[in-house]
Amino acid sequence: MADQAAVIVGVDASEGSLRAVRWAAHEAARRGADLRLFHACVVDPGDEAEPLPEHVTRRTRHAAKIARTAAPGVEVDVHVELGLAVDLLLAASGTAPLIVLGSHGLGGLRGALTGSVTLRVAAAAHCPVVVFRGQAGPQGPVVVGVDSSPASEEALRFAVDAAVARGVPLVVAHAGRQQVPSIEPDQQAEDRRELGELVAGLAHEHPDLDVTARVVEDREPARVLMAVAPDAQLIVVGSRGRGPVAGAVLGSTGNDLLARSACPVAVVH
Known part of the structure; x- marks a missing residue:
């Protein structure tokens, strides 16, 4: 395990969040930090009588595989919580060194250029927030x-x-x-x-x-x-x-x- 707090990256059904996962995995490797894949869920992940929906399990496993492939040396864990994504991410921002989000998804408004959750977390987080957009060229400044x-x-x-x-x-x-x-x-x-x-x-x-x-x-x-x-x-x-x-x-x-x-x-x- 890395010595410092884990970089957090939001995971949802959007393709943008998977691109954000790859970027966040590389960033965690640069920092020598762990990577936490975060997903907000409407079903209590701690309730054994209500197992996680199959699509949530499939989605988070796929994201974890992408992260481990992108940065093999990074410790990756999946964190699923019950509640609203904005509230949970803002609470986590008090101790996280960085939060990474896709520009869409995570409860974003249909048709909006940037998801509503992304905007609200970027505005109110206690730590830096990277919103993954477009392309991140390896040689650019x-x-x-x-x-x-x-x-x-x-x-x-x-x-x-x-x-x-x-x-x-x-x-x-x-x-x-x-x-x-x-x-x-x-x-x-x-x-x-x-x-x-x-x-x-x-x-x-x-x-x-x-x-x-x-x-x-x-x-x-x-x-x-x-x-x-x-x-x-x-x-x-x-x-x-x-x-x-x-x-x-x-x-x-x-x-x-x-x-x-x-x-x-x-x-x-």
């Missing part, structure tokens, strides 16, 4: 969006660790402020100076890490993060708090990324 908020600082730490662990470049992106033309050049210069100092500090702390800074003048930060490195394997953003309404907490940037990103997105509180 890690991209992180930064501003002046404490949430941005946490996101940056997560992104640095992710890039170092993968041995790939880190792109630090900032959506510059668009103001009236008479003062915009000064603000652009200030944005670039602050970002340059940040990247210089990272380069000093991590001399083997290839760090690139990008300031892009755009009113839509999500568009900036998706555009600065189209081959990114992970985009990292900070979340400013926790609350019951996903959109109010993640904001437009987080919501847009979870709906449109071509690669996995990490939301860091």
